[in-house]
Amino acid sequence: MNEPALDRAAMEDFLRREYPHAGFNDGRLALADYARGRCRVLLPLDERNIRPGPSVSGPAIMGLGDVAAWIALLSVIGPVPLAVTANLTVSFLRPAGLADLACDCRALRVGRRLAVMLAEVSRAAEGADVAHMTITYAIPDGAR
Amino acid sequence: MNEPALDRAAMEDFLRREYPHAGFNDGRLALADYARGRCRVLLPLDERNIRPGPSVSGPAIMGLGDVAAWIALLSVIGPVPLAVTANLTVSFLRPAGLADLACDCRALRVGRRLAVMLAEVSRAAEGADVAHMTITYAIPDGAR
Amino acid sequence: MNEPALDRAAMEDFLRREYPHAGFNDGRLALADYARGRCRVLLPLDERNIRPGPSVSGPAIMGLGDVAAWIALLSVIGPVPLAVTANLTVSFLRPAGLADLACDCRALRVGRRLAVMLAEVSRAAEGADVAHMTITYAIPDGAR
Amino acid sequence: MNEPALDRAAMEDFLRREYPHAGFNDGRLALADYARGRCRVLLPLDERNIRPGPSVSGPAIMGLGDVAAWIALLSVIGPVPLAVTANLTVSFLRPAGLADLACDCRALRVGRRLAVMLAEVSRAAEGADVAHMTITYAIPDGAR
Numbered sequence: 001m002n003e004p005a006l007d008r009a010a011m012e013d014f015l016r017r018e019y020p021h022a023g024f025n026d027g028r029l030a031l032a033d034y035a036r037g038r039c040r041v042l043l044p045l046d047e048r049n050i051r052p053g054p055s056v057s058g059p060a061i062m063g064l065g066d067v068a069a070w071i072a073l074l075s076v077i078g079p080v081p082l083a084v085t086a087n088l089t090v091s092f093l094r095p096a097g098l099a100d101l102a103c104d105c106r107a108l109r110v111g112r113r114l115a116v117m118l119a120e121v122s123r124a125a126e127g128a129d130v131a132h133m134t135i136t137y138a139i140p141d142g143a144r
Numbered sequence: 145m146n147e148p149a150l151d152r153a154a155m156e157d158f159l160r161r162e163y164p165h166a167g168f169n170d171g172r173l174a175l176a177d178y179a180r181g182r183c184r185v186l187l188p189l190d191e192r193n194i195r196p197g198p199s200v201s202g203p204a205i206m207g208l209g210d211v212a213a214w215i216a217l218l219s220v221i222g223p224v225p226l227a228v229t230a231n232l233t234v235s236f237l238r239p240a241g242l243a244d245l246a247c248d249c250r251a252l253r254v255g256r257r258l259a260v261m262l263a264e265v266s267r268a269a270e271g272a273d274v275a276h277m278t279i280t281y282a283i284p285d286g287a288r
Numbered sequence: 289m290n291e292p293a294l295d296r297a298a299m300e301d302f303l304r305r306e307y308p309h310a311g312f313n314d315g316r317l318a319l320a321d322y323a324r325g326r327c328r329v330l331l332p333l334d335e336r337n338i339r340p341g342p343s344v345s346g347p348a349i350m351g352l353g354d355v356a357a358w359i360a361l362l363s364v365i366g367p368v369p370l371a372v373t374a375n376l377t378v379s380f381l382r383p384a385g386l387a388d389l390a391c392d393c394r395a396l397r398v399g400r401r402l403a404v405m406l407a408e409v410s411r412a413a414e415g416a417d418v419a420h421m422t423i424t425y426a427i428p429d430g431a432r
Numbered sequence: 433m434n435e436p437a438l439d440r441a442a443m444e445d446f447l448r449r450e451y452p453h454a455g456f457n458d459g460r461l462a463l464a465d466y467a468r469g470r471c472r473v474l475l476p477l478d479e480r481n482i483r484p485g486p487s488v489s490g491p492a493i494m495g496l497g498d499v500a501a502w503i504a505l506l507s508v509i510g511p512v513p514l515a516v517t518a519n520l521t522v523s524f525l526r527p528a529g530l531a532d533l534a535c536d537c538r539a540l541r542v543g544r545r546l547a548v549m550l551a552e553v554s555r556a557a558e559g560a561d562v563a564h565m566t567i568t569y570a571i572p573d574g575a576r
Contacts, residue, residue: 019196052163058210058229063203085202086402087375087424089233089521091548091566093541108564109525113401114374114426116523116564132540132548132566134523136375136424138402230546231519231568233377235404235422237397252420253381257545258518258570260379260420276396276404278379278420280519280568282546307484340451346517347495354490373490377521 004036005078011071014079022067029067037076037107041068042124044100056096064103065090065119065133072105073115073137080140086114087136096130099123113139148180149222155215158223166211173211181220181251185212186268188244200240208247209234209263209277216249217259217281224284227259231280240274243267257283292324293366299359302367310355317355325364325395329356330412332388344384352391353378353407353421360393361403361425368428371403375424384418387411401427436468437510443503446511454499461499469508469539473500474556476532488528496535497522497551497565504537505547505569512572515547519568528562531555545571 006014012031015024023029033040041064043049049060066085073083102124108116119133150158156175159168167173177184185208187193193204210229217227246268252260263277294302300319303312311317321328329352331337337348354373361371390412396404407421438446444463447456455461465472473496475481481492498517505515534556540548551565 021195051165057207058232059203059207062206062232063201066202084239085236087233087235087404088202088206089231089377089566091231091540091568092229093548095228108523108561113429116375116525118564129540132550134521134564134566136523141401231548233422233521235396235424237404252379252417257573260381260519262420273396276406276422278377278422280379285545309483339453340513345495346498346520347491350494350520351489351491372527373524375521375523376490376494377519379519380517383516 002036004034004075006074008034011075015071018079029064031071032102034071034075037072037110039068039072039075039105041071041103041105042100043103045098050098053095054098056099056101058092061092061096061101061121061131062088062090062133064101065121065131066135068103068105069117069119069133069135070137072107072117073110076107076110077115077139082140083115083137085135086138088133090131090133092131093129096123099125101130108134115139146180148178148219150218152178155219159215162223173208175215176246178215178219181216181254183212183216183219183249185215185247185249186244187247189242194242197239198242200243200245202236205236205240205245205265205275206232206234206277208245209265209275210279212247212249213261213263213277213279214281216251216261217254220251220254221259221283226284227281229279230258230282232277234275234277236275237273240267243269245274252278259283290324292322292363294362296322299363303359317352319359320390322359322363325360325398327356327360327363327393329359329391329393330388331391333386338386341383342386344387344389346380349380349384349389349409349419350376350378350421352389353409353419354423356391356393357405357407357421357423358425360395360405361398364395364398365403365427370428371425373423374402374426376421378419378421380419381417384411387413389418396422403427434468436466436507438506440466443507447503450511450513461496463503464534466503466507469504469542471500471504471507471537473503473535473537474532475535477530482530485527486530488531488533490524493524493528493533493553493563494520494522494565496533497553497563498567500535500537501549501551501565501567502569504539504549505542508539508542509547509571514572515569517567518546518570520565522563522565524563525561528553528555531557533562540566547571
């Protein structure tokens with residue numbers, strides 16, 4: 001019961017096939033760690049994400065958290081494309097600066113119709129906290 | 145006292161000069177309405193923002209809200225580049241689908257050190273609510 | 289279709305009968321305005337809610353918003369006691385001080401399984417904004 | 433530098449003297465663990481906090497998180513009564529039911545003007561997660 005609902009190779013295949021634009025095909029994102037209800041996704045520094053400061057932009061950080069938390073959710077409920085973000089709250093803790101970022105996610109609660117996920121973004125090399133996100137997903141009927 | 149801290153032409157000039165990547169230079173974003181503490185920003189449909197669904201992506205919607213609310217803030221406090229997002233909460237109400245989006249913002253409270261802004265994203269043509277966002281900005285010392 | 293799912297007298301009876309501790313029986317709360325998807329609830333100043341400052345306490349303000357938004361939700365979906373709060377975000381805008389408070393609520397989105405409600409708390413006499421709340425409710429299966 | 437800004441006895445004295453209504457005088461709340469940037473506060477089951485379900489009420493849970501996170505903040509910045517809640521987000525994970533609750537808090541970021549605290553509420557006996565809260569405090573000028 002602690003195995004993920006789809007294994008790592010199946011998850012990576014699902015992401016590349018169904019979400020070709022997400023960035024897992026071309027190195028913009030990478031799945032580092034992966035287990036049931038948990039994952040770590042990397043966002044290498046990319047000039048398209050840089051804003052004055054200079055720093056990785058807020059939307060890039062929010063997008064990282066959203067995709068990572070969604071992968072951690074699918075590791076529990078399986079490949080349900082229609083699990084949609086209902087609510088997202090982010091607190092920005094420190095400027096990201098110009099750094100590769102990592103997002104560590106875990107499930108706080110996966111219910112039948114709602115899931116609440118935690119996503120913590122940090123600078124990958126130092127572990128310095130950049131953002132704390134709580135994301136609620138609505139799960140379609142019959143998915144569980 | 146109801147005049148914006150910088151007028152519309154000055155704001156557009158500031159955005160283009162200081163934030164060339166934000167999208168106001170090349171039509172990815174457009175400032176539709178603008179007054180002290182309020183604005184409306186348009187996000188025309190752009191295939192780079194589309195995700196499976198298909199729909200304009202969540203990060204594109206959050207990015208729209210963040211930049212629009214920041215413009216509404218600057219209309220009160222003036223061109224303070226270092227006003228940074230401390231906290232952002234978004235509730236997604238309906239899928240954006242494939243549509244031009246509009247974001248209407250207003251200041252809920254602009255204090256000396258913190259500002260709370262409201263950003264409501266809708267489909268521009270129909271006015272259908274897509275997302276409701278509340279964003280808190282930290283204002284640097286001496287800016288006010 | 290713009291009639292509330294239960295009329296005002298039925299709502300007040302439901303609150304008093306099923307939620308005797310909520311405060312509608314003994315004047316701690318009062319339903320001022322009421323329509324489908326909207327309501328205004330009053331919280332008269334009560335020394336039990338005062339904290340150093342002095343001011344009406346944060347938990348009293350959050351409790352007011354939660355009950356008022358829940359009433360506005362029930363005005364759409366009917367008396368479903370098991371609609372539960374999934375997520376609540378509050379931004380405190382100004383100190384409440386020592387004042388009667390009012391909470392104006394409206395539905396942002398009432399779906400089949402989730403509802404998102406807006407609750408705005410102000411000083412009743414002046415209309416000064418005290419808090420802005422966004423509340424997500426999970427609606428039990430079969431309720432709609 | 434890992435000592436709290438005021439030691440445990442001083443914190444308990446401060447709470448009882450300055451916040452007599454908070455509940456630390458009469459057993460409604462108890463400070464269980466306490467260190468710099470961290471604490472655990474207990475909320476024993478009290479019939480005044482029960483709502484239909486039956487369960488400890490949402491406002492009681494939010495109030496617990498707010499006071500506990502504020503204590504964890506003061507353990508870093510010292511007894512600054514005017515540190516005020518700017519923003520609070522709570523996700524309710526499971527019904528509290530009829531149980532003693534515990535709230536574990538830690539600082540995510542304590543800056544000069546803003547602090548972001550994490551508060552996790554659980555059933556004290558089982559450790560079952562009840563609520564996840566992120567709270568932003570505004571710190572008055574000169575306090576740090």
